[in-house]
Amino acid sequence: MKALGFLIAPIAAITFALPLAGTANAGPAGKHAYGGGGIYKVATYTPRINQRIKNQRRRIARGIRNGDLRRGEANRLVNRLRTIKQARRFAARDGVVTFRERARLTNMLDRNSRVIRRLKNNRRVAF
Numbered sequence: 652m653k654a655l656g657f658l659i660a661p662i663a664a665i666t667f668a669l670p671l672a673g674t675a676n677a678g679p680a681g682k683h684a685y686g687g688g689g690i691y692k693v694a695t696y697t698p699r700i701n702q703r704i705k706n707q708r709r710r711i712a713r714g715i716r717n718g719d720l721r722r723g724e725a726n727r728l729v730n731r732l733r734t735i736k737q738a739r740r741f742a743a744r745d746g747v748v749t750f751r752e753r754a755r756l757t758n759m760l761d762r763n764s765r766v767i768r769r770l771k772n773n774r775r776v777a778f
Contacts, residue, residue: 695743697753703760704739707732710767719771728767735759 711728714720720728738759742752 694747697739697743697748697756700739700753700756700760703764704732704736707760707763707767710771714767714771718776721775724770724775728763728770731763731766735763 707728711720711725711732715725735756739748739756742748742756748756
């Protein structure tokens, strides 16, 4: 009877622990970065960088509408944004966007923001 008890206890512990092990990382889907629960989804989540890219795209479009940006200037800015998005995809390719990669992307966006401001506020006007 004792030998049977030593076999049943570990099996019972494993049986009850296995269903709980899968819920450790899973959160409510769509609520935050953990939605759907995987470490890779969290590690490549870059909401600030995504938002800054959208904001810069809007600033370029607004500059074209207002006539502050000429066609060549706008094309150059769009190409710079395309390069930044490509760098973001490359950084996320291995499943983790490291602190250094985020810093590099942030610096690229900072520099692009300065270029947008400089080109929108120069004396050249689109016709």
